[in-house]
Amino acid sequence: MPGYSAAAYMPSLFLERALYVREKNDGLYRPLTYLIQKLIVEIFVVALVSVPASALVFFVCSLRGSFLIFWLIFMLTSIAGLSCG
Numbered sequence: 001m002p003g004y005s006a007a008a009y010m011p012s013l014f015l016e017r018a019l020y021v022r023e024k025n026d027g028l029y030r031p032l033t034y035l036i037q038k039l040i041v042e043i044f045v046v047a048l049v050s051v052p053a054s055a056l057v058f059f060v061c062s063l064r065g066s067f068l069i070f071w072l073i074f075m076l077t078s079i080a081g082l083s084c085g
Contacts, residue, residue, distance in 0.1 A: 050075045
């Protein structure tokens with residue numbers, strides 16, 4: 001499911017492609033730097049969105065255990081899905 005949510009993220013990559021290629025060719029940064037920057041931005045977005053989504057699942061389903069651990073696993077799964085997407 002998180003991989004499918006990355007589909008909404010793809011148009012921004014296509015729009016930034018020309019800028020990315022130009023700046024990479026100018027030697028401003030490496031591809032890994034661009035990837036890390038994109039992941040950091042998405043981690044903040046995922047952190048904000050995953051709190052209400054995981055709270056809804058956790059409390060509606062009356063799950064037992066730590067909500068913090070459930071939220072962290074939910075968030076890491078979302079980040080892994082975005083990375084794969």
